[in-house]
Amino acid sequence: MKYIILIPTYNPDDKLLQVLKTINKKYETIVVNDGSENKDMLKDCEEYAQIISYDENQGKGFALKTGFAYIKAHYKDYVVVTMDDDMQHKLEDAIKLCDYVNEHPDELAIGGRHWDKTTPLTSRIGNAIARHIFKKHTGLSIYDTQTGLRAFSNKLMDYMLSVDGNRYEYEMNVLYNLKNNNIKFKELPIETIYIDNNETSRFRVFKDSLKIYKEMRKWKKKNK
Secondary structure, three states: OEEEEEEEEOOOOHHHHHHHHHOOOOOEEEEEEEOOOOHHHHHHHOOOOEEEEEOOOOOHHHHHHHHHHHHHHHOOOEEEEEOOOOOOOOHHHHHHHHHHHHHOOOEEEEEEOOOOOOOOHHHHHHHHHHHHHHHHHHOOOOOOOOOOOEEEEHHHHHHHHHOOOOOOHHHHHHHHOOOOOOOEEEEEEOOOOOOHHHOOOOOOHHHHHHHHHHHHHHHHHHOO
């Protein structure tokens, strides 16, 4: 199967270019520009990846599904791995997830980080809240529900496109609905990397955690 690396981005800095430079040319790389203003940075990225752009910021979920729709239309047998644009994922870990999915094409592979006292407090709080809410309502144990490093094959593409949500809640919704769709998952350990004490993260601990909780309540009502 072809391995395709998909990176959603919004107003990236030079970390995105550094990420792209680490990716071996044998892997297909697609960047979805979610209405960014810094066009010059993305122009520099064209040497290393295919860029899909639209004018207005729509959210991470929208960007991911835009990339998924493009991949579905242009490829047949493949494994897609989603990566963040800020150097918090290593290529070796992304390929590890792809290799797992290549052997288990009916499963979703999740790159799970584990935290200790050296982890930025906001990251520990945000992930702990999300993890608790998720397990309470689904009964499933996923340590790192907020990870952006995930891989799946073309067999799960229709599912990934069908999940509701255009912003950060989309990634959590993907996990909420696994059980109801009889989709298995595997959480694989990956290296925990935080750049500049995670100051560049766009996940807003309390605001986005509240949004996740609201999505969970909607999910519960649908599945009573």
